[in-house]
Amino acid sequence: MRRYLLPLIALVAVAPSLARAGSPDMGGGFIELLMTGRNPSPREPAVAPPIPGAPLGVRRPIWPAEPAYAPDPRYASLPMNAPPEPMSRIERGLDPRYERQVVDYDGRHAPGTIVIDSPNKFLYLVQPGGKALRYGIGVGRPGFTWAGVKTITRKAEWPGWTPPPEMIKRRPDLPAHMEGGPDNPLGARAMYLGSTLYRIHGTNEPNTIGQNVSSGCIRLRNEDVTDLYERVRVGTTVVVM
Secondary structure, three states: OHHHHHHHHHHHHHHHHHHHOOOOOOOOHHHHHHHHOOOOOOOOOEEEEEOOOOOOOOEEEEOOOOOOOOOOHHHOOOOOOOOOOOOOOOOOOOOHHHOOEEEEOOOOOOOOOEEEEOOOOEEEEEEOOOEEEEEEOEEEOOOOOOOEEEEEEEEEEOOOEOOOHHHHHHOOOOOOOEOOOOOOOOOOEEEEEOOOOOEEEOOOOHHHOOOEEEOOOEEOOHHHHHHHHHHOOOOOEEEEO
């Protein structure tokens, strides 16, 4: 205790002479109060030498330097060495050509007929008056395309999917059966063509529209296949070219 009191006693002893010397700057705080008996004087910023070329008396205050690095509070809660978040998949935007639209149609097919132009990836639903509703589609990969005339023999909403044996041979990882739903590759609607395994159906991969991607089925975006589904009936003629 004595080693802390002795410096204070020494300061008190010289306080009167310091006060007579012109009230030196004690740095404020407790020491100034102890030495002078008055309230601490406010601190003034340090002042640099005069600015060259500036009017007499103009000086530049010296403020405490900014820290070289200021932590960003947004990252304060991130654990060190945290694994990076997976990048979200960037999906290819749909080419405007494949948007559903009304177009001129001068073919020989009767209104109500579905005409599938596989090379150009379009499905036409023929309308009266030389018009047609045109939808963008995905078609069979090389070796899986086909042509012919079929009829719609069945319609289903959110259909289940059972891969055929030949597909299971090519893709052993496929399930034996998948119930209908958003993850089902048949999408929201399906229209079955004749007695074949081919369908006009939706998809859970809308970014594949406009490509040769399927095993022979005709795929549309879910919003488009739902629109088409409401416009056609069982017995509708489907011409695949």
